[in-house]
Amino acid sequence: MAQAALGAAGLHFDELNKLRVLEPEVAAQTAQLREECRAFVDKTAEFQKIVGSLIEVVDQLAKAAESEKMKAIGARNLLKSIAKQREAQEQQLQALIAEKKMQLERYRIEYETLCKIEADQNEFIDQFIFQK
Amino acid sequence: MRLKTSLLKEPKHILCHRKSTQHDELVSCVGWTTADELYSCSDDHQIMKWNPVTSETTRVVKLPDDVYPIDLHWFPRGIGGKKQSQAESFVLTSSDGKFHLISKSGRVEKSVEAHNGAVLAGRWNYEGTALVTVGEDGQVKIWSKTGMLRSTLAQQGTPVYSVSWAPDSDKVLYTSGKQLIIKPLQPNAKVLQWKAHDGLILKTDWNSVNDLILSAGEDCRYKVWDSFGRALYNSQPHEYPITSIAWAVDGEFFAVGSFNTLRLCDKTGWSYALEKPNTGSIFSISWSIDGTQLAGACGNGHVIFAHVVEQHWEWKNFEITLIKRRTMKVHNVVNDAVDLLEFRDRVIKASLNYGYLVVSTSLQCYVYSTKNWNTPLIFDLKEGTVSLILQAERHFLLVDGGGLYLYSYEGRLISSPKYPGMRTDILNAQTVSLSNDTLAVKDKADEKVIYIFEALSGKPLGDGKPLSHKTEIVEIALDQKGLTSERKIAFIDKNRDLFITSVKRFGKEQKIVKIGTMVQSLAWNDTSNILCGIQDSRFTVWYYPNTVYVDKDLLPKTLYEKDASEFSKKPQIVSFVGSQVRIRRADGSLVHLHISPYPSILHSHVSASHWEEAVRLCRFVKDQTLWACLAAMAVANKDMTTAEIAYAAIGEIDKVQYINSIKDLPSKESRLAHMLLFSGNTQEAETLLLQAGLLYQAIQLNINLYNWDRALELAVKHRTHVDTVLAYRQKFLEDFGKKETNQRFLQYAQGLEVDWNKIKAKIEMEIAKERERAASSSSGRTSVTVQQ
Secondary structure, three states: OHHHHHHHHOOEEOOOOOEEOOOHHHHHHHHHHHHHHHHHHHHHHHHHHHHHHHHHHHHHHHHHHHHHHHHHHHHHHHHHHHHHHHHHHHHHHHHHHHHHHHHHHHHHHHHHHHHHHHHHHHHHHHHHHHHO | OOOOOOOOOOOOOOOEOOOOOOOOOOEEEEEEEEOOEEEEEEOOOEEEEEEOOOOEEEEEEEOOOOOOEEEEEEOOOOOOOOOOOOOOEEEEEEOOOEEEEEEOOOOEEEEEEOOOOOEEEEEEOOOOOEEEEEEOOOEEEEEEOOOOEEEEEEEOOOOOOOEEEOOOOOEEEEEEOOEEEEEEOOOOOOOEEEEOOOOOEEEEEEOOOOOEEEEEEOOOOEEEEEOOOOEEEEOOOOOOOEEEEEEOOOOOEEEEEEEOEEEEEEOOOOEEEEEOOOOOEEEEEEEOOOOOEEEEEEOOOOEEEEEOOOOEEEEOOEEEEEEEOOEEEEEEOOOOEEEEEEOOOOEEEEEEEOOEEEEEEOOEEEEEEOOEEEEEEEEEOOOOOEEEEEEOOOEEEEEEOOOEEEEEOOOOEEEOOOOOOOOHHHOOOOOEEEOOOEEEEEOOOOOOEEEEEEOOOOOEOOOOOOEEOOOOEEEEEEOOOOOHHHOEEEEEEOOOOEEEEEOOOOOOOOOOEEEEOOEEEEEEOOOOOOEEEEEOOEEEEEOOOOHHHHOHHHHHHHEEEEEOHHHOOOOEEEEEEOOEEEEEOOOOOEEEEEOOOHHHHHHHHHHOOOHHHHHHHHHHHOOHHHHHHHHHHHHHOOOHHHHHHHHHHOOOHHHHHHHHHHHOOOOHHHHHHHHHHHOOOHHHHHHHHHHOOOHHHHHHHHHHOOOHHHHHHHHHHOOOOHHHHHHHHHHHHHHHOOOOOOHHHHHHHOOOOOOHHHHHHHHHHHHHHHHHHHHHHHHHHHHHHHHO
């Protein structure tokens, strides 16, 4: 009874017989809410941390991807220019080969004339021996 | 001595890049001061000094920022008697229309406002008395030594990219778009102009020694011209425009520069070697004074240096190659022995002939005998930089900037010939010739004249007057063997006619006899007086050129001819050693030819007066040419027996008859006189008879030659046989049914009765008298021999 009367006055007793302004049930629920909120905040913080690290990793990946991309472009360009370089090199080598070929031709002509002289000389020697 | 320069050389370049203190911008021009110091200018406004030996590079000066150098040319050294060992200042042209005279230390002595737009080239003449500059404004201007404007030589609508002086500094060659123009300094002289390239001409050069012109252009070709504008060589097109071209000082080779390309070419145009250095375009090439190295100004800021090595000399069984700058490899082909010759300094010139190798380095001269490669004879050179070595059997000639020096193979200075107005820097193997006793030099001041010296004394031969010819002489050559009194010189004149004459002149003018036409090149044999040449499209050997003085009709029979069309056009004879002739074709290949060894053997028999052997040789060979040679030789040496046999062998019956008639002549003098007559020397024959007092014979000689005036003159002068002359004259006139018109004969014929009987009796008497005299003199001679 007395409880009811107190209740009407806004006063309550809890299980430990302490005087309370709130109803014990409400108080319990509030406390529970408080606990739940705390847990929620903690979880949120943890989530933020995780997301942060994730972003960091992704950033790193992006950087790596970017540099790889640049590398690839570079390599592709190099490849293209190498073809040109080779062409120039080939041209140079061709010129050198042409030069050598010309020299070879000169040597060939000289060799031919020398062979002819050798043949002439042999013929001369034969003739000489024969006539003697 | 023909082996010296244009042998089978394949010089390659040793390229050394200097990466350290190089220019940042393109190098525009280079120029050598000494053989070891180079100045270069670049678009970074710096002038640098390079020493390729010590690899040192120093900055001389930094020009103001608005000066972009374009061309550089050193003031010619050693001018006006002053022997400067190196150049002291240079001219630098720049893009702001000025040229600057800059001292060696880099001080700008003078800057002169010269052209509108860039000054594209500036060149000192060979004497250093005038400077020519050309510019983008199309003007060609001549300046004094101090930079005062003398004249504007030419003006045209297009920029002039390059300019050069003629060898005698009286003409200027410059470019005009695709054309080359040669303009004399005299205002009204004829201008020579021709289209040279299909593209813009970028560079030209004119060599003072060989008088040839080079041009290079945007049509990617380079060309060689003679000074009349005739094309001598036209190169294959290159991949890139030719940006530079330059002669080596001695005119034996030139260098060609293009994008990443450096080429070394022979003076006839064909290429010895090609290099592909990583240089960018080579904008300018400069040869060092000794002609052994060159420098190029590269588009990528480098200065490229190149040395000429692997020159090649051959003589008989020896092959010598300059394998490094200071090392030669001697290869004896017979026993495959290899010797290495090391020198203290850079090898500049070398010559291998007559069993000796003569090498000049920058300070010394080495003489090696082919028998011993270990102990050379070494002596110091007076001035260094030998520009030519010529060898004869007994001595050799060194030519440097100061003079001509004749040394024996023992290294003793024999003589140093000099002539007025001597310029030794322009002498080459075509204009100087040496034999054992004689030296001949063709002068540049008067090209019709050959100076002839006695080799041993260095004094001019005979009366000291040079040998002169009607037209300009191009090439000279002395024969190498035989007696000094019979020394002959063969020369080719501007019309490419070949002449031969004796160098000794006894009072009267010696005959200059033409023996060939369209002769491109000639050479005497080293062991006998056989001459070979390339005549138009035939290769010709004159087995006995002296024939022209003996029996001119016989000359065609003493020749050996061979079709030379296989040698392509403009072949050059390199050497004629033994019975081997080496010919360089226009494409650079060497062709070896073998001629019959018999004429050479015949020469040696005859020079030893072994007539029996000579006749036996001819009988063995059974060759008409050889018989003809023997006939000429026998007549020249007055051996009538051999001459008779030889003439009989070639079927010249008339000559055999004449020789027989000579043999029957009573006295020695008349025989000699008739031998001279046989060779066509009527003047000498007559003099000889008169000297011997054989008046009648001299008169009869003139009568036989129908030389009536002379016969009568002699008869009247000596008061004898006037009636004989008149009688013969009358007979001659009667035979031809003519009347006497000659005043003198009419005068003497008056009151003179021709009595043939009396005349015949007189003739008989004369002949008897001669016979008597001959008999008495010969008996006197025999008694003398008995006494001995």
